[in-house]
Amino acid sequence: MKRWFFLVLGLIGVSSGCTRLACTFQNDLDWKLQQSEHFIFYFRANSLAERDIHRIIPEKETGFHTIINRLNVHFNGVIHYYMYNPEERGQIGADGHANAAFETVYEIYSGYLTGCHETAHVIAQQTIGSGKTQMMLEGLAVALAGPYRGNNLISEMMSDYKRSNRLIPVHELIANPGKYDEGPFYVQGGSFVNYLLEKYGSDKIKRLYTTNRDEFAAVFGTVYSIDLNQVEIEYFQNIK
Numbered sequence: 001m002k003r004w005f006f007l008v009l010g011l012i013g014v015s016s017g018c019t020r021l022a023c024t025f026q027n028d029l030d031w032k033l034q035q036s037e038h039f040i041f042y043f044r045a046n047s048l049a050e051r052d053i054h055r056i057i058p059e060k061e062t063g064f065h066t067i068i069n070r071l072n073v074h075f076n077g078v079i080h081y082y083m084y085n086p087e088e089r090g091q092i093g094a095d096g097h098a099n100a101a102f103e104t105v106y107e108i109y110s111g112y113l114t115g116c117h118e119t120a121h122v123i124a125q126q127t128i129g130s131g132k133t134q135m136m137l138e139g140l141a142v143a144l145a146g147p148y149r150g151n152n153l154i155s156e157m158m159s160d161y162k163r164s165n166r167l168i169p170v171h172e173l174i175a176n177p178g179k180y181d182e183g184p185f186y187v188q189g190g191s192f193v194n195y196l197l198e199k200y201g202s203d204k205i206k207r208l209y210t211t212n213r214d215e216f217a218a219v220f221g222t223v224y225s226i227d228l229n230q231v232e233i234e235y236f237q238n239i240k
């Protein structure tokens with residue numbers, strides 16, 4: 001039943017200009033399924049994901065609860081979580097991708113736990129709305145996911161950026177995301193969003209999340225009652 005339900009979603013996705021991933025899905029029913037409280041996991045028979053599903057499920061469920069609690073939101077949906085084999089990387093064109101509007105994640109599983117970045121994208125869009133700047137969209141997912149790409153602590157990476165004079169000004173993260181490599185951009189966006197989340201709470205983050213680039217500084221001043229440049233000074237000083 002659920003599989004047919006999602007097939008319909010996939011077809012709707014294609015008709016509304018969704019990614020080619022949905023097209024792939026229509027012709028690809030060769031999945032084994034396992035459901036947990038908030039996810040349906042799809043994986044190939046005899047794959048690494050099938051071997052490790054007993055540890056994948058608690059990782060994703062723990063991450064789900066962390067995200068819900070830190071954002072202070074309610075999400076009653078079920079996330080469809082596709083785990084492709086490493087040799088299928090060409091099908092999704094990246095290590096991971098969220099089709100948040102359809103509560104679906106596509107990821108490569110190589111035998112290492114993949115964290116909760118894509119889950120955060122789904123929950124954020126479903127509970128807050130569409131992220132209007134790359135900094136907020138990716139920064140919030142990085143902030144909620146914990147360590148970056150496995151074991152890398154954001155705080156340690158930020159210390160390294162500061163020591164080597166590679167801190168990116170916040171207005172640049174907002175205005176010119178394409179100018180920077182993915183690693184520094186994601187980590188520094190994530191670090192700044194995490195700082196705001198910890199210091200000022202989730203309600204203000206939700207306002208910023210749906211604010212577009214051109215209005216960002218003005219909305220920031222209204223929501224936080226402090227100038228963005230002043231917060232940036234305090235934030236940079238706070239990096240050890």
Ligand SMILES: [Zn+2]
Binds near residue numbers: 141
């Ligand atoms: Zn992302």
